[in-house]
Amino acid sequence: MGCDGGTIPKRDELVRTKKKPEQKDKSSMQLYRWRNCHLTQGPLRSPIVACGMGLLYNKESVLQHLVNKTPFPEASAHIKSLKDIKALKLTPNPAFNGKAQSVGGYIDDNSSPYICPLVGLEMNDRSKFCFLWKCGCVISERGLKLGADNKCVNCVTEYEDDDIVILNPTGEDITLMKAKLAKRKDKIKSKKNKVKQEVVVKEEPVDEDEKPIIPSSTTSTIPVKTENIDVKKEIKKEHIKKEQIKRPIPSAAGSSSSVTSANCRKLEDPVYKKAKLAHSISKDQTATNVYKSLFTSHEDDKNQTRAHWITYNPFYN
Numbered sequence: 001m002g003c004d005g006g007t008i009p010k011r012d013e014l015v016r017t018k019k020k021p022e023q024k025d026k027s028s029m030q031l032y033r034w035r036n037c038h039l040t041q042g043p044l045r046s047p048i049v050a051c052g053m054g055l056l057y058n059k060e061s062v063l064q065h066l067v068n069k070t071p072f073p074e075a076s077a078h079i080k081s082l083k084d085i086k087a088l089k090l091t092p093n094p095a096f097n098g099k100a101q102s103v104g105g106y107i108d109d110n111s112s113p114y115i116c117p118l119v120g121l122e123m124n125d126r127s128k129f130c131f132l133w134k135c136g137c138v139i140s141e142r143g144l145k146l147g148a149d150n151k152c153v154n155c156v157t158e159y160e161d162d163d164i165v166i167l168n169p170t171g172e173d174i175t176l177m178k179a180k181l182a183k184r185k186d187k188i189k190s191k192k193n194k195v196k197q198e199v200v201v202k203e204e205p206v207d208e209d210e211k212p213i214i215p216s217s218t219t220s221t222i223p224v225k226t227e228n229i230d231v232k233k234e235i236k237k238e239h240i241k242k243e244q245i246k247r248p249i250p251s252a253a254g255s256s257s258s259v260t261s262a263n264c265r266k267l268e269d270p271v272y273k274k275a276k277l278a279h280s281i282s283k284d285q286t287a288t289n290v291y292k293s294l295f296t297s298h299e300d301d302k303n304q305t306r307a308h309w310i311t312y313n314p315f316y317n
Contacts (some may be wrong), residue, residue, distance in 0.1 A: 010118045030125035033168045034112065036062055038076060050131060051076060052181040053174070054167045057085065078181065087090035089154070091117040118156055125168075133163040133184065141166075162187075163194040 037044055039061040047059045055075060062085055065072060072079055079085060093115045112122040121127050121140045128141040137154040147153040150160065162180045166173050281287055282297040292298050 027125060030168070030170075034124055039065065039073070046089050046090075048090065050088055050134070050165065050167065051079055051085050052165060052184065053177050054130075054165050054169050056088075056167065059085075059087070086131070086133055086136050088131055089135070090114045090123075091138070093122060103206070114138070116140035116143045118146060123167075129167045130164050131167060132157070132159045133165055134159050138167070 034056070035044060036042060037058045038055045041059055042058070042061075044056060045058060048060045049057050049062060051057070053075065057076075062079065062082075064070075065079075066081065066222045071077075091114060093111070093113050095109055096113045106266055114123040115121060116123070116129070116139055118138075119140050119142050121142065123129050123138070123140075129138060130141060130144060132152055133136045135155050135157045139152075139154060143153060144164070149158075151158055160184045165180070166177060169177050176278050244277050280297065282292055284292075293300060295301070
């Protein structure tokens with residue numbers, strides 16, 4: 001039955017103690033982040049994108065969230081449009097067959113489908129990987145140090161320190177990625193404000209009296225004389241004054257004022273006088289006899305004894 005001198009019981013066997021909660025394996029959790037999408041938790045498949053915080057996504061899942069306007073989790077709340085994500089240029093691992101490999105009698109789950117194009121390291125939790133925000137090339141931290149003059153070793157594009165984004169950051173790297181993300185957004189805002197200011201300066205009106213401003217981009221210079229402009233203005237003013245003097249002053253008689261003004265213009269116009277003297281309806285060959293008989297210049301009207309119009313006869317009672 002025990003306790004007969006042949007066995008020595010331990011304290012755990014005699015005293016009931018609280019069991020410790022199960023702890024998750026950090027390496028397995030980190031490996032899960034490298035293999036699955038941060039939104040849907042499904043396996044990553046191309047095209048693969050990353051945000052400014054270095055989290056990995058399937059592009060389809062991000063598009064579905066943006067189209068359906070579903071809220072993002074807290075870690076991905078900074079994604080507002082496709083400008084906040086970047087397509088990654090990944091280098092496939094030729095030794096990866098799509099399944100876990102058995103090496104030396106044990107199963108190696110850490111084999112990754114992607115590697116660093118320079119050093120050959122597998123993209124997993126064992127080594128740091130990062131990508132450049134301008135070009136999207138994914139390189140290990142060790143391979144990034146091989147470059148010089150802030151140029152990508154893979155595609156030779158220039159970048160700044162704020163463009164380096166660490167993939168799946170942990171600890172202090174998370175705060176560093178937040179600071180870099182804020183700096184990139186500030187740069188974009190400052191560029192937009194500069195463009196707006198330039199547009200406003202170009203659209204500002206220029207006074208006629210002042211000399212026109214010629215932009216610096218134009219190579220040819222056009223001389224402008226302000227004296228000629230002033231002379232033209234004075235000539236226009238004098239011409240307007242003369243026209244105002246010629247025009248008759250409108251009266252308050254309504255329709256009669258318009259008739260008198262029209263008659264005055266016709267009398268003053270010398271061309272109208274010449275046309276009136278030269279033109280005669282009785283001599284017009286195109287007019288008919290019936291039309292000519294309406295006027296006093298017709299022979300029948302000249303030979304008649306009565307007045308032409310009763311209303312205009314001063315002897316009519």
